[in-house]
Amino acid sequence: MTKLKLVDVNYTYSEGTPFRKDALRNINIEIEDNCITGLIGHTGCGKSTLVQLLNGLLFPTSGEVMFDGNNIKEKGYDLKTLRHKVGLVFQYPEYQLFEDTVYDDIAFGPKNMGLPKDEIDRRIKEAALFVGLEERYFEVSPFDLSGGQKRRVAIAGIMAMDPDVLILDEPAAGLDPIGREEILGGIYSYQRKRKNAVVIVSHSMEDMARYSDKLIVMNDGEVFMQGNCREVFSETDKLLSVGLDVPQITKFMRALKSKGIDVRTDIFTVDEAKAEILSKMGGCGNA
């Protein structure tokens, strides 16, 4: 079901000044529940502006943002509730922690929603489990944690609000391969259990190939491509034409094809590549 819908949305920064900039042009997208949507594009393509429109931190210069069928710009629309239902984890959220203990920091959101104590407690424990944060850290000051752990605390804080739509802006940025997998894997299993809508903003095609169901590719303030992963990834040329980075293995399959080997080029994981190549080898009886 569609949770959020953007209709003909435009957004312009600093209208009427020399710094005027069209950040978004003619955006029409739908964010559905029971789905992980990957939002991909260069820095400056409008991704971060777009996510801020999704929970009413910014309002479009023109066009409509609809949540559950209601226009959020309508007079009297309850924006506070909207922000409880559409949770946004900013980039580098580890810089936003402020409470004395990890537990209190995760509790901040649900507490402000006016939930009873035992429900808050239940949610904190559940969220901590998803992000892989052990309970022995609960009474520790968040400032004594490593960067990766702080980020888990910040993400858990939004998960504990149990939003209908969870948006994460570059949740794995700057982490090493294990850290990336733990964070993204945690978000994945959270979404599969809740069946809510999750939007992940990322630069990494490799990560999105693994974790998202649907992709929205932005370029220069516009929606450049959208569809399921296979549809988007089958058009490598189009992605490369706007300078988006495709996984190395995809470039490799293309290079192989250009050398006269008849292989598929819509491949984004090493396992797929291996299967494809082994099948070619089987064909010539060498393997």
Added chain:
Amino acid sequence: MSVPFIKVEDLIFTYDDEDSIDKHYVLKNLSLEIEKGSFVCVLGHNGSGKSTFAKLLNMILSPDEGKIYIDGFDITNPDITEDDLFEIRRKVGMVFQNPDNQLVATIVEEDVAFGPENLGVEPSEIRRRVDSALETVGMSEYATHAPHRLSGGQKQRVAIAGIIAMQPECIIFDESTAMLDPQGRAEVMNTIAKLNSEQGITVIHITHNMDEAVKADRVVVINEGEIFLDGTPKEVFSNVEKLRRAGLDVPQVTELFYDLSHHGVDLPSDILCEEEGAEILSAWLKK
């Protein structure tokens, strides 16, 4: 044989852990030599001790035990003077991870001038150095812009220009590409390679991005405070299993060749880039 530019002997660095009697060893008995003019990548997962190692090299941190020589000069000598420290930090410059944390001025060229000004360089010479540094990093046209309006990659290049203007002999990049998007990353990597090849600056690049490590002359993998692997990129990345155990990835093409060789296909294990791999595999398939 010439004296190595950096020589590190039996370096030990510990953090005190309040909760336990045991000291937490970040670096244990680390020894390493780095030749003048080389391009070395230091790899390791988060918490492996790689950033601590970097911060020891220009005495932002000082070791518990062990010796560090820069250009033959013992910087761990307890009698070191403030002037000596200034000189070490001029010789060994450092670019950090977050582009927003290291720019101090409100105009790009003033920011680049900050270092030489503090070294007491003549104004006319500062002018010359600033212009030449900005040209080297390809940011001349932004000389009079405000840093906060630049992209991440551009900010990092300004930070690099600020270091170059102090005429260092070595620059340490402490995960300077981690917070950048693919485009910004490529801009910074090209600048780093150029400084090394054209100006002969010794480069120590700390990263967990394998694709970047492939470009170096030498790769040093630090794991649990010790040197785990050390060699050319080809030598290091052919140890697929070992790298995985250290929580690191290998380039996707290397992984593919490794997997294929486990299926009884006789292929080299030190393939790093897609073109080289496609060449070899296509020849093999056409056999």
